[in-house]
Amino acid sequence: MHPERFEMLPSVFGVDQEKRFLIDGVGNLQRASNYLSQAQWLVLKTPDCSSAFQHRLHRCFGLLYATDGNCEQALYHLANDIYLASSTFGLKSIEASGGYFHMANVFFRQNKMDIANSLYAEVTDIWHTFLVKSVQTQEQIRKLRAGKSPFTEDKEVEVSEDTMTEAQQAEAIQVLNAVLNIREKAPKQEPGETARVLHALAMLYYLILDLLKAREMGMKAFDLLKEQPQQESLEAISYLLKLIDSQPSCTK
Structure with a gap:
């Protein structure tokens, strides 16, 4: 399956996923669950699916389960989110910080x-x-x-x-x-x-x-x-x- 197939999925899996499927209550949660199931199926069928995509997918699942009150599954997916984001972008990367934040919110509610x-x-x-x-x-x-001299060539500061x-x-x-x-x-x-x-x-x-x-x-x-x-x-x-x-x- 070509990577382009992932582009067919709704932008719910992008960086602003938190805002998209948690807005209008249960109806949107069901729709989000359907979208996430589609994405999960694509990941399973695509061995070379990037870790960057997978970490966002796990974050979406974590948010979905957290909103639905299933803390155990929320923490499971957020832990995978953090692991994949840290592996891809670095242990202390801002990409991984979102997983820590949402995990903290789950523990806060508990x-x-x-x-x-x-x-x-x-x-x-x-x-x-x-x-x-x-x-x-x-x-x-x-x-x-x-500190650039006006007599030097106009080059961008690197x-x-x-x-x-x-x-x-x-x-x-x-x-x-x-x-x-x-x-x-x-x-x-x-x-x-x-x-x-x-x-x-x-x-x-x-x-x-x-x-x-x-x-x-x-x-x-x-x-x-x-x-x-x-x-x-x-x-x-x-x-x-x-x-x-x-x-x-x-x-x-």
Whole structure:
């Protein structure tokens, strides 16, 4: 079977699958189940089906079962999602982070808060690490471009850059804000973890040029960490706030 056959399936299996089949209740769940069964059949008939496709398929199944209240099957498929995404994109890849997030939500619903909190922390760490590198890369590019002589040839600055797609940006905003909401409402407050999510969101909004939101999140993180011993984290947030304030369109 040719790989093109996969293109015949609805876009429910793409990166925004979470939004598509969980909208209108049971009717859509049944339709999603039918689509997923078709996809699973195609995977079984196609030995060279990519791991990238399979991890998205397992995530869809995980979301479907989670919505239907079948936590055991949801966790099974989300574990496969994480394994395949990690094997394909890397253990700490943002592609794998979604599986951790949805798995954390399942444990959260089961009131298994120790496991859920650990997984939410993993999600935060993955995005935080990625966003730190993204900000550093952007700064490298800015400095290299600023240092170019007008007498040199007009060549693009060559810097390795991991850019987010629009779908990944939307996922990051949704996921990190959801984790922040959970952290802020938790009975036992953990300022360090909350500040880490806020720092990640500040970097994210900075990169997508929502500077007012970036500054708001950055200041919240800074205020939380002022009384904490993590001076290194405080310095990183201070530096980010300087970057934000240096942008001409940032109005305090």
